[in-house]
Amino acid sequence: MQPRHYPHWPRHLPKQLYYPKTSLYFNLQVSATRYSEKALLIYYDSVLTYGRARQEVESLSGYLQQHCGVKRGDRVLLFMQNSPQFILSFYAILRADAVVVPVNPMNLTEELRHYVQDSGATTAFIGQELYAQVKPLIGSGALDKVIVAAYADYVTHPTDLKLPEAVSQARQSIVDSGVTLWSDALAKKALPTAHLAQPEDLGVMPYTSGTTGKPKGCMHTHASVMSTVVIGNAWSGGASPEATVLNTLPYFHVTGMQSGMNMPIFIGCTVVVMTRWDRDTAARLIERYRVDSWTNISTMAVDFLSNPNLGQYDLSSLHSIGGGGAAMPAAIATRLKNSMGLDYIEGYGLTETIAPTHINPTQRPKKQCLGIPVCDTDARVINPDTLEVLGPNQVGEIVSHGPQIFQGYWKNSQATHECFIQLDGKRFFRTGDLGQYDEDGYFFIVDRLKRMINASGYKVWPAEVEAIMYGHAKIHEACVIATHDAHRGETVKAVVVLKAGQQSSADEIITWCREHMASYKVPRMIEFAESLPKSATGKIQWRLLQDREMALPETPK
Numbered sequence: 001m002q003p004r005h006y007p008h009w010p011r012h013l014p015k016q017l018y019y020p021k022t023s024l025y026f027n028l029q030v031s032a033t034r035y036s037e038k039a040l041l042i043y044y045d046s047v048l049t050y051g052r053a054r055q056e057v058e059s060l061s062g063y064l065q066q067h068c069g070v071k072r073g074d075r076v077l078l079f080m081q082n083s084p085q086f087i088l089s090f091y092a093i094l095r096a097d098a099v100v101v102p103v104n105p106m107n108l109t110e111e112l113r114h115y116v117q118d119s120g121a122t123t124a125f126i127g128q129e130l131y132a133q134v135k136p137l138i139g140s141g142a143l144d145k146v147i148v149a150a151y152a153d154y155v156t157h158p159t160d161l162k163l164p165e166a167v168s169q170a171r172q173s174i175v176d177s178g179v180t181l182w183s184d185a186l187a188k189k190a191l192p193t194a195h196l197a198q199p200e201d202l203g204v205m206p207y208t209s210g211t212t213g214k215p216k217g218c219m220h221t222h223a224s225v226m227s228t229v230v231i232g233n234a235w236s237g238g239a240s241p242e243a244t245v246l247n248t249l250p251y252f253h254v255t256g257m258q259s260g261m262n263m264p265i266f267i268g269c270t271v272v273v274m275t276r277w278d279r280d281t282a283a284r285l286i287e288r289y290r291v292d293s294w295t296n297i298s299t300m301a302v303d304f305l306s307n308p309n310l311g312q313y314d315l316s317s318l319h320s321i322g323g324g325g326a327a328m329p330a331a332i333a334t335r336l337k338n339s340m341g342l343d344y345i346e347g348y349g350l351t352e353t354i355a356p357t358h359i360n361p362t363q364r365p366k367k368q369c370l371g372i373p374v375c376d377t378d379a380r381v382i383n384p385d386t387l388e389v390l391g392p393n394q395v396g397e398i399v400s401h402g403p404q405i406f407q408g409y410w411k412n413s414q415a416t417h418e419c420f421i422q423l424d425g426k427r428f429f430r431t432g433d434l435g436q437y438d439e440d441g442y443f444f445i446v447d448r449l450k451r452m453i454n455a456s457g458y459k460v461w462p463a464e465v466e467a468i469m470y471g472h473a474k475i476h477e478a479c480v481i482a483t484h485d486a487h488r489g490e491t492v493k494a495v496v497v498l499k500a501g502q503q504s505s506a507d508e509i510i511t512w513c514r515e516h517m518a519s520y521k522v523p524r525m526i527e528f529a530e531s532l533p534k535s536a537t538g539k540i541q542w543r544l545l546q547d548r549e550m551a552l553p554e555t556p557k
Contacts, residue, residue: 004392005372005441008364012237017375019230019403023197023222024204024262025094027229028054031268035241039270041084042289044167045159048084050268053091060092060147062190067180068123068145072097072196075205077116077124077143078252079103079134081166082275085149085182086251087261089125094222097197100204101217102252106518109133110468114214115207116142119410127151129166131174138178148174149182151275161284164276199223205410206254208351208459215464217410218351227403228355229262231374235359236320239293241268246285246294248274255324258355259295279304283313293320297457298328299488301344305335315340324348324356325457326489327368327445347371348443349404352419352429357400358443370435370443377402378426379443381436387421390436395446398435399428451542453482455491458520462542468517469494472509474502479532481546483525494523495545497532504528 009015020026028050031040036051064070076093078100080086093100101119103112105127115121116137122144126134137143150171155163174181197203203222207215233239247260264271272285277300285291296304301321304310321336322345333344347359348370357379360371373379377400381390384397399421406429408416419430432450437443453460462480469478477497485491498504506526513522533541 003373003441004437004439008361008372008440008442010235010237010361010363013234013375015375017230017234019223019227021199022226023094023195023199023201024225024229025057025091025195025197027226027262027266028057028091031241031265035268038241038268040265041087042270042272042285043084044155044161044163046155046157048154053084053088056088056186057091057095058192059186059189060088061095062192063147063180063185063188064092064096064098064123065192066190067185067188070096070098070123073202074098074123075101075119075121077101077103077119077121077126079105079107079112079124079130080127080149080251081105081129081151082247082251082256082273083127083149083151083167084154084273085125085127085151087265087273089147089149090251090257090261091265093125094197094203095192095195097195097201099202102204102206102257104250104252104518105130106520107133108515108517109136111517113137113142118214119205119217123147125149127166128172128174129169135176138176144178146179147182147185148179153183162278162281164278167275197222199226202407204257204354206252206257206351206354214467215461216412216415218354219407219410220354221407224404224406225258225262225354227376228258228349228353229266231376231404232258232263232356232359233267235374236293236362239263239267239269243267243269243292244272244289245269246272246274246282246291248277248282248294248296248300249323254349254351254353254355255295255297277303279307280309283307283310283315286315286318287313290317292317294318296321296323297325298323298332298344299326299456301328301336302332305332305339310339318342320345320362322346322360326454330367333367345371348445350431352406352431353400353402353404354406355404357402357404360442366442368444370445372441372443373400374402377404378428380423380428381443382421382423384430384434387423389423392439392441393436395434395436398431398433398443399423400431401426401428405429453480453490453492455485455520456488460492460521465492465494465513465517465521465523468521469496469509469513471516472512474498474504475509476500476502477532477540479540479542479545480523481542481549483549484552485524491525492521492523493525493527493549495527495529495532497529 032054249256349356358371483493
């Protein structure tokens with residue numbers, strides 16, 4: 001039977017695509033060969049050409065091999081903010097036949113320790129503003145070699161743009177054991193060995209969390225990452241090398257990684273890169289470089305459209321805007337359509353799917369909708385208990401099968417086994433998201449099966465936050481839930497039981513949390529309780545607390 005969404009399929013697009021049987025690095029090699037003098041990226045008015053990028057990637061990959069002992073299949077940590085060095089590091093790791101482990105630069109030392117130990121990475125590329133978080137891990141049986149980059153090194157042209165502090169900070173001299181400055185690594189001009197990575201080799205291993213325990217590494221091959229690069233470009237009609245895209249999403253996150261780095265390099269177009277979000281800078285960049293497309297999250301779009309100075313900028317070059325992570329409020333989507341004539345094209349994907357499994361058709365999008373399954377992707381809704389496949393307008397768990405699905409969780413066979421099912425002889429990934437599809441085959445999120453808080457697109461996993469909070473000397477028990485937030489959509493709240501005889505305040509616990517976890521994970525609200533509800537087996541019944549919280553009226557701000 002023909003899937004319900006086929007009548008709404010993008011007119012220009014085949015339903016099945018051919019995918020390159022090459023490594024991700026080969027995309028850079030091809031584009032640098034074709035467009036050596038062309039700008040790969042523009043960074044606060046400074047240009048990095050494809051030709052220079054390839055040369056530096058080659059030198060850095062040679063350094064990894066010759067001076068860090070990196071071998072095929074080794075994991076290398078990438079701990080930076082958006083910058084030219086993030087892109088160069090990413091492709092240098094791939095060129096060395098190794099595996100990129102991108103980590104959120106908001107993580108602190110103890111969080112970072114898990115990524116290092118779990119992945120087995122002994123080498124890392126880091127931004128110099130993050131060195132304090134990394135230093136305790138060097139030479140302690142964790143990291144052996146660290147290459148430190150100063151973003152200011154790539155701001156070589158005068159600019160009137162507002163520079164984030166990390167970008168304006170000049171290169172520092174760090175002489176600690178095991179540490180090499182980026183500039184010194186490049187100066188070695190080391191030559192790499194032949195590039196051997198194949199499509200089926202692991203290429204990128206971003207981490208995600210879940211209902212229990214620590215974050216888990218998602219094993220993506222060059223082929224799975226390549227698939228959403230190809231699909232994403234084809235879905236929008238196929239950008240040309242003359243296109244210019246704006247990237248404001250973090251590169252460690254799969255949407256920013258794909259739409260703002262890997263896809264432009266595959267096409268051979270130019271990407272305008274921002275290290276930190278600033279709505280006026282974004283508008284100036286769109287105007288200055290005639291940006292064609294911009295992928296973001298809804299909170300950025302809301303902030304952008306709320307700028308009272310927006311009318312001062314010429315934004316007429318922008319013909320494509322969209323994103324995911326959180327639903328776009330209908331009122332904001334309407335404002336975008338009325339003010340700029342653009343539909344906000346929403347999509348849906350997870351770390352395990354290296355970005356989209358669903359995107360709205362550009363010619364017929366629906367508001368606050370995940371979209372329809374993309375090329376070569378089979379998505380269904382099942383009863384999460386019986387695994388029965390459900391029909392339209394029936395709520396169940398969304399499951400997906402396609403070329404973008406990851407291989408499984410690194411060193412966690414049980415979690416891997418639990419997240420896959422077989423349907424009609426095909427392997428489907430269980431997303432943990434509760435949703436439904438309508439009569440047209442468009443998918444919608446209803447709720448989450450897994451515990452997760454979506455704060456402005458940042459995914460916060462309560463079990464991870466709770467595990468850290470149990471390290472507080474005064475906390476006996478903690479249960480982390482979502483609460484209403486007018487700006488972030490929802491934010492983090494902790495219900496805390498103190499140890500007998502202990503006293504504390506919300507401010508004290510929040511301050512402690514800021515010192516021990518990334519800021520987006522920190523509870524914004526603390527509620528003290530005498531006890532937490534528990535099941536007959538003694539498990540904390542977080543769902544009862546969550547349902548109670550969401551039943552409360554939202555506090556206006």
